[in-house]
Amino acid sequence: MIMKNSYRQNSSKHHAGFSMLEVVTAVVAASIIMIATLTAFNRIRSATHTMHKAIGSRDKVSDVLQLITEDLDTLAMPGSDTRLSVRNHTFRGITRARLTIENRIYDSSNKAHTFESVTWQTDYDPDSQSFILYRAHGGMALEDPILDTVGTEESPSQEDLQDSDLEPFIPVATGLTYFEILGMANGRELQTWASSKLPTAVKIVLSFADPVEVAPGEFEILEEDLVTRVIAVDRTRKIKYSFMKEEYELPDPNDFSYEEDQEDLDEDTEGEMTDQSADELEFEENE
Structure with missing residues (x-):
């Protein structure tokens, strides 16, 4: 009989319900999770x-x-x-x-x-x-x-x-x-x-x-x-530029041959304009 009563006491302890502290803890944890979920949802929205x-x-x-x-x-x-x-x-x-x-x-x-x-x-x-x-x-x-x-x-x-x-x-x-x-x-x-x-x-x-x-x-x-x-990306970085000499060749100010070529070109242009003016004058006289 003593062993039987002891077994019943152990069984009653094993099937004991949740304590008030455990219930409150579970409710608080669920509330925290719900608040965090709603906060994240509001942030996304x-x-x-x-x-x-x-x-x-x-x-x-x-x-x-x-x-x-x-x-x-x-x-x-x-x-x-x-x-x-x-x-x-x-x-x-x-x-x-x-x-x-x-x-x-x-x-x-x-x-x-x-x-x-x-x-x-x-x-x-x-x-x-x-x-x-x-x-x-x-x-x-x-x-x-x-x-x-x-x-x-x-x-x-x-x-x-x-x-x-x-x-x-x-x-x-x-x-x-x-x-x-x-x-x-x-x-x-x-x-x-x-x-x-x-x-x-x-x-x-x-x-x-x-x-x-x-x-x-x-x-x-x-x-x-x-x-x-x-x-x-990184617009302030240094960019190496390559100068296209063939397309954008500038005259050298110390190169005197360029000036001579330019003078010859001006004389040819002036001669063409003079011939054109003479032809126009002759055409007007014929009229």
């Missing part, structure tokens, strides 16, 4: 509204190209440790493009940290059968010149920006039918750029035009519907 407001009702193509140009001019600055990567990936016949610009700084222990980074990439939307262009901003820098949300309630803290989960991809433009990013160096256009050195320029090709059926079941974007812009 606010950033999307700001981005669409920046684009406005003007020309989408020029606005998108201008936004990418501003990111390149801001981050790819001389004297800074900037990494730029370009990738065009084709999967199941759909090509996705991605451009990442990362600006790094180093601490006292010479450890690299991402000060600011911007990523542009496309993803296919099967509902509209077109591409959506996304942009993500992250790093230690709080200010995003495009979104301009610094000082507002939606502006996240520096600790939040260091968390990659709080760097959402914001849709910038929809309805893209073609988007390609190429790295340019030494006169070549590269589909992929992963070097630690910056390319000479970045070439962007995009279009919002509808595809045209060029063959039964084969659709393409016409070349005249493609908009191309070549964006120079």
Whole structure:
């Protein structure tokens, strides 16, 4: 009987319910997760509204190209440790493009940290059968010149920006039918750029035009519907110019033979004009 009572006591302890502290802890944890989810959703919605407001009702193509140009001019600055990567990936016949610009700084222990980074990439939307262009901003820098949300309630803290989960991809433009990013160096256009050195320029090709059926079941974007812009990286760099002497040969002021040739040319021209005047005078006398 003693062993049986002991077993019942152990069984009752094993099937004991949750304590009040455990219930409160679970509720608080669920509330924190819900608040974080709503905060992230509000940030994405606010950033999307700001981005669409920046684009406005003007020309989408020029606005998108201008936004990418501003990111390149801001981050790819001389004297800074900037990494730029370009990738065009084709999967199941759909090509996705991605451009990442990362600006790094180093601490006292010479450890690299991402000060600011911007990523542009496309993803296919099967509902509209077109591409959506996304942009993500992250790093230690709080200010995003495009979104301009610094000082507002939606502006996240520096600790939040260091968390990659709080760097959402914001849709910038929809309805893209073609988007390609190429790295340019030494006169070549590269589909992929992963070097630690910056390319000479970045070439962007995009279009919002509808595809045209060029063959039964084969659709393409016409070349005249493609908009191309070549964006120079680090515009303050030194550029070596080569002087084309054959096409733009200037006279040497110390070369006296040039003056003699010029005098002979003037005499020939004057003689032709004199002969022409004499012919005109003779024609008038005959009349």
